[in-house]
Amino acid sequence: MIKREKFWRQPGWLFCLLLPLFHFASVKLTFFCAVTPENAVVVWLPNAVLLAALLRFRGQRAPLLAALTFTSDVLANLNAFPWYEAVLLSAVNLLEVTITYQLMQRSGASPRLHRLKDLGQFILAGPVFGAMLAGLLAAAVLQQVGGATTSYLTLARVWWFGDGLGLLIYTPLLLAYTQSQHQRPKLTRWDDAALATTLLLAVAVLSAHGGEIDGVSVTPTLLLPAVAVIAFRFGVRLTTLLVALISLSTAMMMTTGLKPFGDVPIHLEVVRAQEFILTLCIIGIGFAVVLSELQTRERELESRVRERTRELEQSNSRLADISATDGLTGIANRRRFDETLAAEWSRARRNKQPLMLALLDVDLFKQYNDCYGHQSGDDALRAVANELARQMRRGSDFVARYGGEEFAVIAQSANEEDALAMAESICAAIAALNLPHATSPFNVLTASIGVALITPGEQHSITSLIKTADVALYRAKQLGRNRVEQADVTSVA
Incomplete structure (x- = not known):
């Protein structure tokens, strides 16, 4: 059995075997859950898989990992696009991840994303710049090669938001669950009650049709306060998982025709869904990262206090020895x-x-x-x-x-x-x-x-x-x- 520490030390043969399979599965999951019947992508997961791998291993064997995910991306897209279009779109995805990783490397951001500064640099590099550039290129491919009739700016915006949200949600999630946890949060029964309430509320929202239950408006925005509580109490790991599940469930509600944001045109529904998911990320992941940074600073402060206390005790001990020792002979005075x-x-x-x-x-x-x-x-x-x-x-x-x-x-x-x-x-x-x-x-x-x-x-x-x-x-x-x-x-x- 391969130990967890050894598995995540560097991308070995087993990881290189599992990565394209996991990437392929994430593409299929996205098409199943997050692509509407009108082919509008609410949130795109797969790019986060390669980006998380590059960040986790700090670029080790990057060309090999990129080649493996590019191949799996092309194969997974063949059912939806002609082979030449699938190759071009997969190349756009690879370019997006590469640019994001290089920008993060240049900015010196930590791959743990447990500090607000690191998260901000990641958002600028990936969801903002990398995904926007990919959206502009992908829109051109879809129009010039795929013959899409939707306007260029609409295609670019949908691709940008879908890819950006995918990076923003699933990259922190994958990093959180592939890295060791410094300190587990101390939970109480009230925390368990808050988590249970959030899950029950999520079930109620997911069961709503047209954004209503018996004439009462029930939209996914009702989950935002509960997610904020979870972020403050449960830390980055559980919060990122909860945000990922809610965002994917929201997209799935749209693809199955439940219309969680009311009976509105599809393009407006996609915009509302992406706005909700973005707000969910800011409240959930943002608050969790802020809390994690505060806890890290508190631990560092406690460590410095302990170190200073130990140094003070040693100094006091030396002073006590000096005050009780004869300076000439070195024995007691x-x-x-x-x-x-x-x-x-x-x-x-x-x-x-x-x-x-x-x-x-x-x-x-x-x-x-x-x-x-x-x-x-x-x-x-x-x-x-x-x-x-x-x-x-x-x-x-x-x-x-x-x-x-x-x-x-x-x-x-x-x-x-x-x-x-x-x-x-x-x-x-x-x-x-x-x-x-x-x-x-x-x-x-x-x-x-x-x-x-x-x-x-x-x-x-x-x-x-x-x-x-x-x-x-x-x-x-x-x-x-x-x-x-x-x-x-x-x-x-």
Whole structure:
């Protein structure tokens, strides 16, 4: 089975086989439904078939598609015209479609015809210019070759209006049903009721004879308000289908002698029918395209709003990271430390778990700066910060620059042994960086660490935790630096 997307990607062999058959059937359908006994064409369908194919495939294999439809057009017309006249009239039809397609290509109109601008360019190119030129040429063929006795201008006008209406109605219809639908309309039971009412009204109009039912005037113009409602609620697809069915049914009413526009001469009846169908197209297809364009713009606006919102969120996230990140070392700053400590304190208190705070001070850092310069001092702080970040083994472990050459570590620790082991590992890792420090008794850059471990309770506070860690840090410095000391919160006044 050929997938729909592949079938409509380019005109393959199956499409090239079906196109002339469909075109041939549309010619026969037009002769059956839309040509009066006096040979007046109300609306001509077949030219829309080739034009829709060219627009749908953007001109791919255009010569082949044109040759196939030209052949089917000639064969379908042989029953109505001599072969030479059928060839000439088919050539006029092909010229009409070719001119319309070329004009649309030059204007840059989208083949979807879902924008009012594109629809306007299509109307000018096809129903107005292309069909008018074809009408002038066809009238000459019918008079000079076919021997028609009707006036030249009348022949040209009937051909022009019939072809123009056919392009205007059936090209958007075929394009709508051969292209993917972006968004299906959301319908309610009132929409279903409106559609049902329109169909019932159409049946009533189609059953009228002479434009009356029991003496009450019932003409196809009664359908116009209902079609407008359908256009607003059901979108381009269903509206184009409804307009096509009503226009074809109106033409068929005339060909069967029902006279939907009253008992008037045939030439006046054809004019009234074409005027009605034109009005039907303007109200139905025009309103549907306007609504489709508004919906497209709304979707584009929503997409831009979402994109801008996402960009704003990303910018805000970057700003939040910048505001909470130390510019020199790239780890969390004092502001982030205060926020994290408050959050971890609340969690530890809620879960009744111990919370560890370790304050770290780089030993003799002022002397290091004096000896090696401030640039080397900055490099040393970055190296210490990177090592501290690497030492954070668990996702809940947190390190921040506390200020100057001081750093802070927050961790959820199960017991005192784990807290001291973590601090000892950090102290050893910093010394293992082997950053030369000529004025240090250890000859390398080292750090002193003070550890406080508290299970938050009513008698404790964040301030007491920080003060306890600070006391422990002071003791580590007093005892020779490059070491870890722990202080008991109960010993801190």
